Amino acid sequence: GAVVSQHPSRVICKSGTSVKIECRSLDFQATTMFWYRQFPKQSLMLMATSNEGSKATYEQGVEKDKFLINHASLTLSTLTVTSAHPEDSSFYICSARRSAGWDNEQFFGPGTRLTVL
């Protein structure tokens, strides 16, 4: 099956610093990648959709200047949380879609747990 990795799996940082999270599709090319955020005991909420080579589309209420997304290649997307604050502490999960066609199959990464002190 298709594998998606995320790095790091866990990160602790001080308030005001920036954190970068990588999402890689290991054995397939992903034209589209998605970033989700999950607060404790809540569901996954879509933050943004990124297509390779173009700007990400952010969901309403998600600050694009705070959550920078780069999808520079067909196998890598990065999410940078800029000037992180304690309220940004969450579980961040990416997914990659193998094809834009009928298949529409998405594969999820294992997630990154961010703690901002």
Added chain:
Amino acid sequence: AQKVTQAQTEISVVEKEDVTLDCVYETRDTTYYLFWYKQPPSGELVFLIRRNSFDEQNEISGRYSWNFQKSTSSFNFTITASQVVDSAVYFCALSEVYGDMRFGAGTRLTVKP
């Protein structure tokens, strides 16, 4: 816009009991996909099933079974003879063609020995 409702926030059963997790969805599209995922305490999502809107056949996989009814916009999930290892949060999700995936609120299942 698509919407997924999982009305059951938490369910607790005793081992070997059968349990059904409900999922009701809304979409304007005639072509879409429905999913169930399991999320254990580690957080990593475990894919359970994907069903497209043209396939209403029920599916059984071991102790797991799924009942898809377009007439009631429901895609329910049943675990037969539950086990402690089934304890997790279960999410139902909907994806329209070329669209993103939207998740329900999740149902936390606790199976007690």
